[in-house]
C-alpha cells in the first residue's frame with residue numbers, strides 16, 4: 001500500500017493564487033452560493049465565509065459543498081473529527097496504527113515514512129479536491145466539518161465518528177503559531193503580512209476562526225455524542241495525553257478493532273502509544289522536513305508538531321486574555337455538562 005499523497009495530484013503549483021482550488025471548474029457551480037454568503041477577514045487566507053453557522057476559507061468551503069452533494073461514505077468508514085489544532089494529527093496517527101496493526105510491525109508501519117495527514121486524508125480537503133478518489137484499504141477519513149454540516153449519508157449510514165477537542169486557550173495559542181507558519185500560495189512567508197496576536201485573539205473570541213466558532217463546533221459534537229454514544233466517541237486532548245493507554249484501548253474497542261488479551265500482554269497498546277507519541281513522530285524525517293501538499297496555503301510538515309503540551313497558553317496569554325477566554329468558555333458551555341479545566345492554574 002502506498003499512503004503517500006503523490007497519487008492524489010495535490011502538489012501546490014508555483015502560480016497558485018491565494019485562494020485557489022485544485023480544479024476551479026470543479027467548483028464553478030458553487031460560485032453563486034458562495035458569493036451570496038457573509039464574509040469576513042480571515043487569518044491566513046483573505047476571506048472567511050459564513051456557511052451553516054460556521055466560518056470557512058474558500059478551499060475548504062468548496063470541498064464541503066462538494067462533499068455535501070457528492071460524497072458517499074462506506075458504512076464502515078470511521079470519521080476522525082476535530083476543530084483545527086485540537087489533536088487531529090495525533091488522532092489520525094493513533095487510529096491508523098490501531099487499524100493497521102496486524103499488517104505492519106514496528107519497522108514497517110507507514111507512519112514511519114508518511115505523515116499522519118497523508119495516511120488519513122481529509123474529507124473537505126484531499127478527498128473533495130480529488131473527486132473523492134480514496135484508498136479503501138483503511139476506512140478512516142479526517143474532517144474539520146462541524147457536526148451539523150456533515151454530508152447527510154455520513155449520519156444516515158450510521159458511520160462512526162471519533163471527535164477530539166482541546167482546552168480552548170491551548171487551541172488558540174496552537175492555531176496562532178500554526179497560522180504564523182502558513183503562507184498563502186505564491187507569497188513568501190517572509191513577505192507575508194504579520195499575523196498580529198491581539199487581533200487573532202479578538203477574532204477567535206468573536207468566533208471568527210477557521211471552522212469556528214470554536215465552542216459551537218465542540219458543542220455540536222458533544223451533544224451528538226450524548227445522543228448517539230454508540231456512534232460518536234468524544235475525546236479530550238488532555239485526557240489522551242494523561243492516560244494514553246486507557247484511551248487507546250477505548251478507541252480500539254469503539255472502532256471495532258479491540259485488542260486481544262494476547263496483544264495486551266505483549267504490550268501492543270504501549271507500542272502504539274509510543275509510535276504515535278509527539279516525541280517519536282516529531283523526530284521522524286518525514287514529519288521534520290518538506291511541505292505538506294494539498295492545502296490552500298503553504299506549510300511545512302514540521303508545523304504540525306510544535307510542542308504537544310498541555311498549558312502552553314501560560315507562556316502567551318495576558319491575564320486579561322485568560323479571563324476573557326475562560327468566561328466565554330463558561331458561558332458557551334453553561335447549559336451542557338461539558339467542562340475543561342478552565343482555571344488559570346490548569
Ligand SMILES: Nc1ncnc2c1ncn2[C@@H]1O[C@H](COP(=O)(O)OS(=O)(=O)O)[C@@H](OP(=O)(O)O)[C@H]1O
Pocket residue numbers: 082083084085086087088089090170173174175177276277278279281304305306307308309312
Ligand atoms: N503525537 C502528538 N501528541 C501530542 N500532540 C501532538 C502530536 N502531534 C501533534 N501534536 C500537537 O497538536 C497540535 C496540532 O493540532 P492538530 O493536529 O489538530 O492540527 S491540524 O488541525 O491537523 O492542523 C500542535 O499543538 P501545539 O504544540 O500546542 O501547537 C501539535 O504540536
